[in-house]
Amino acid sequence: MIINHPLLGPRDSQEFTYLGDANLIDRPDWQAEDAVDQFHDYLYLRNNPAGAHRELWFHEQGDRSWLVVTRDTRTHEITAVELARDVARAKGRSK
């Protein structure tokens, strides 16, 4: 596969390490009332759809960016590649 890195252009997927569902960005608030339950769901209940899937890839043999890649798990078609940092900020994450 070829991943179109937002900063570096098209790169072979062999340069990357795969992590999984991009919902891992949504780390819960540790001070929430039901924090343990929220963390449990966050860690163990991952999406695994047949179709478009937003997932985390790490450019380990490259610039060490974490990317959010939207990939169709049936065809491997990649429709979007974003810097995970930008995705995290858009979700309201900061410090």
Add this chain to the structure above:
Amino acid sequence: MSQTNRIAGGLIDRSQTLNFSFDGKTYQGHAGDTLASALIANGVRLMGRSFKYHRPRGPLTAGSEEPNALVELRSGARQEPNTRATVAELFDGLTARSQNHVGPLSFDLLAVNDLLSPFFAAGFYYKTFMWPKAFWEKLYEPIIRRAAGLGSLTMQADPDTYDKGFLHCDVLIIGAGPAGLAAALTAGRAGAEVILADEDFLLGGRLNSETLALGDQTGAEWARTTLAELASLPNVRIMARTTVIGAFDHGIYGALERVSDHLPEPLPGKPRQTLWRIYARRSLLCAGATERPIAFENNDRPGIMLGGALRSYANRWAAVPGEKVAIFTNNDDGHRTAADLIAKGVKVTAVIDSRADAPRIADCELLAGAVVTGSTGRLGLRFVKTRTADGRERMIECQALGVSGGWNPNVHLTCHQRGRPQWNAALAAFVPGGTLPPGMLVAGAANGVMSTAGALASGAEAAVATLADLGRKAKPADLPQAEDAPVQITPLFHVPGKGRAWVDQQNDVTVKDVKLAHQEGYISVEHLKRYTTLGMATDQGKTSNIGGLAVMAEMTGKSIPETGTTIFRPPYTPVPIAAFAGRSAGRDFRPTRLTPSHHWAAEQGAVFVEVGMWLRAQWFPREGETTWRQSVDREVLATRKSVGICDVTTLGKIDVQGSDAADFLNRIYANPFAKLPVGKVRYGLMLREDGMVMDDGTTARLAEDHFVLTTTTANAVGVYRHMEFCRQCLWPDMDVQIISTTEAWAQYSVAGPNARKLLQKIVDPAFDISNEAFPYMGCGDITVCGGLRARLFRISFSGELAFEIAVPTRYGDALMRRMVEAGREFDAVVYGTEALGVMRIEKGHAAGNELNGTTTALNLGMGGMVNKKKDSIGSTLSEREGMNRADALNLVGFRPVNPADTFAAGSHLIARDAVANAANDQGYLTSVAFSPNLGHTIGLGLLKNGAARKGEVLRAVNPVQNSETLVEVVSAHFIDPEGDRLRA
């Protein structure tokens, strides 16, 4: 007489005569021959024995789809089994042997299998060798393995190298027949970056096998002229002997180039084969078509081959398998073979055409509405039996029979991404359909365009369309006048009869086997394949799949497209495993990382151990030491008595900087870091989000906004990846930058009572490293050896007064030599990973054996370190009830009740009076060593509620070695539990 069956003409170079041998007999051929064509020219039709029944077999085809003519090529370490004689290029001195027979090829003792064929039908193994169970391994399997199968391996190492390569292009054109050449000419002239790949050594595809004219040239001449122009274009790369084996995601194609297979051995410095990864913006599949046979009784006799193959041997290689030839066809193309052979002066005894309205094309006897029902000849064809239109039986003499059942477009690569071909009734064949791999177009016979003129035009048009898609303008290449006959075919896949008619010759599958599969309910194509093994041989059923489907369709009363098609998968033709491995073989399987002191250690005769990719010194044997224990005990005792040096460069080092660096570390470690003063080091415990321990190490604060942390050797990569995840995905606005500096610094541990004295000879006098100025857990930037920048950390893994000293990697070797020199007056030793391990077990430090992915901070006795007043990775889920049970495993020490006893890591802990089973399991030993300081074996282990069980005696049970030892639960700190030595 040499080359008795060689006729005039052909595309071989008769000025070059090549000697070769087959089954020990010497023959001659010419440059341009394949092994199969040269053998046919020498009157050899019998080339091997079949897989299961040991039937005599000769070539069915003249190309890579060959199921029968498989030989062992070359000798010695380069011997390769199952090589297709039809694509093995002849070279001077080539040696080949037939395979799969006992005794001579002409009298194979295992041909008895053929007489026993009723027992060997589809499913025979499954039904017969069921019981008794013990017989399978001992009796049945060895016999079957001996009798079935094909070539044999030499069991010698492959002496050749294999390369991998990477190419990029605008358009990859797969196949250099008329369609591919017209496409390449069109795209090449338009200036596009073109790769033209073809599996053959002579490009041109069928143009080299036909006598049809292209304008005022022969097809072969036009191919030469066109290739010459393409070769002159700098933007076109022509790759002969290169098979495109697969269409992968996003326009990536795999291709195997047989760089040296046409030579006796590779030229110096050249690989045998190169596996290319081709990144193509677009691709054009111009892979042509493969002819298919018609099954009839005994249709596998040497001399019976495909009509188009017979034509290739006559036209391209000037070789015919016999004086008299007959043709069996269901379409007009079969007649073309007869006409070409007659033009070459070969006697064609008859054309047998199953169609009642067969046209008269060739000047020979025509049996319209007739079929071939059988054949005779023990080791090669002598007569075919026919049934004429009026139902009479007639024997026709011939040494060769050309069979033409129609042509199947080579759709394989269109299916590599789950595209399904569609049935075309006019061609009676599957053509590409549905979804093609993105960026691919198909042209020529591969797309069902069967005439030469059609192939040329469709190639040029496809190139124009492809370039338009890339935003380039191109005009179709000017193309010559060419044959444009329509396909005339009345499908016929097998001639009904009582005897065995072969569908898949490589796996010995007959029409009867397909019928049996149907009878037993294996109707789905995928079941049919697996039950009969139809199409599952190395040829992947290129000549047999459609025939098998047709028979099944007939049985079920469905049409062929309703019956289905099988999925084609890469590779298109077999690829040696060695080509996939490339240079990653033997010691180059993966990179080897050497420590800065490696060369020094090698000079000392150190024994090395692989630790991940690293090679680390395990121990340093000295003269007179005969066992590893002697060396390791000496290294441990000398270190604790005076001083020892150890290369610890392999530990991961990560540099952390930024105004939020302290806060960042506070979140990735379970214990707090915010208040660590500058110039101090702190132990850090890193958890996974699920609360299990991920890693541990030390973190030094070099400045307010600058830290250096260490990881374990094994987790260096994973911890760094995790930290980048936290930084970018969880807290994207934190001002923190990280980088791995593992390879930037050489780092040595200097441990023992004389460590400071030794280092005072190395560290520049401006730096005071006394206990007052540089206490335990201190750190700082220093200089050594007269101005070289260095870092010093007062940390200890051994439990002794110890420092770790780091210098830029390029000075690592020099520093080791300097320290050894400086240590001479203290009898300093250099110790390896074994002594390192012994000392950390003596001190009770957890390491990889304890940080095994199943342990929590609580298990390791560090539960109190998980700070509950801050958010850190893993802190929330550490609070789960199941991870805080009263009977949780605790890390404790063990010693044998009888000091002479030993025990092993991995042993399980069982109460003295309990049965040793899983229900009574109390825990297990993680690390065990012999302590030379204590004089007996010691161990660390995880024991239920262990912290409260000191003094208890348990059994360490080792069912693997069938041993058990009485052990006493003790503190994990065997040496200096108060830590006085550390702080000395």
